Amino acid sequence: MADEQYPSRLANSYQPQPSDHLRTAGTALMGWWRAATLDALCVGLMWFVGLYFIHVPWAPLWALVAAVCQFVPGIGTALAVCGPAIAAFFASVDTDLDKLWWTLGLYAFIAIVDGALIQPLLLKRSTLVPWWAAMLGPIVGGILLPPWGALLAPPILAVIYAFRNANKSR
Secondary structure (H helix, E strand, O other), rough: HHHOOOOHHHHHHOOOOOHHHHHHHHHHHHHHOOOHHHHHHHHHHOOOOOOOOHHHOHHHHHHHHHHHHHHOOOOOOHHHHHHHHHHHHHHHHOOOOOHHHHHHHHHHHHHHHHHHHHHHHHHHHHHHOHHHHHHHHHHHHHHHOOHHHHHHHHHHHHHHHHHHHHHHHH
């Protein structure tokens, strides 16, 4: 009886199909991958410029390693500093280890700028995840489900916000 009362409402109602959900999730994951790749390029470029000016041997190699390690959340940045730190240690000409200290300072600078600025902005731009969620998501994920929570938090956030935005537009 209710169907007969409102036939136009039922005729115009949209029921999402499973393919729509897969398309939404796939688009969100592609946006996350694009953001992660751009982040890795930015980090690699910062490493290259910094190591080049510090005169650390094999700066292009260490920048490439840092860019690849950027895809491993949490420990990737710590792994990326090992090679340049060892190269800077052996490249220091006197006992004050000036290149090593500059390299460690460069690492701290890149970690802060990347974690507080570049990653949240890229994730916001490509997947519409708010900056606060991009910053806190891996932390909360790492606490709730270590270490997998920190690893999976950014793509899961991208998918959640994609579905949230798709529901808002309907």
